[in-house]
Amino acid sequence: MTPDATDLAILRLLSADALLSAAEVGRELGMTQPAAWRRIKRLTDAGVLAGRRIVTDQTALGFGVTVFLGVRLAAKGRTSLEEFERAVTAIPEVQVVQHVLGQFDYRLRITARDIADFERILRRRIMTLPGVGQVEANVMLSEERRPGPL
Known part of the structure; x- marks a missing residue:
């Protein structure tokens, strides 16, 4: 279409x-x-309109920190990728999981209440996932544009 x-x-x-x-x-x-x-x-x-979503103000809901986390898996194989994807998508604070090319295998968008909450998520949830090797965090300072129509 x-x-x-x-x-x-x-x-x-x-x-x-x-x-x-x-x-x-x-x-x-x-x-x-x-x-x-x-x-x-x-x-x-036709799949052009794949759904309708509302945009919430995360800060107003008490989530003041967004972190982009690069994750490199220790071992790469089909089983490792599938296990990691299944486990990481079950974590509610992980809003987006992107399988990417480059320095890292995955890029995650994580929403947390504050830095201490992010540290808890990182230590107790992310670092315990199957196959996690190296991670690198980037804290979002501001967002100038939200995704919109093409």
């Missing part, structure tokens, strides 16, 4: 506010509610 201009306009609207109803999308684009709903359903069925 190749999205047309109307599809892209729908994606822009929903990227800005995932809670918009089909009626609101239709009103904004000069379409009827059923036509907007059919477009949204088609985008969803």
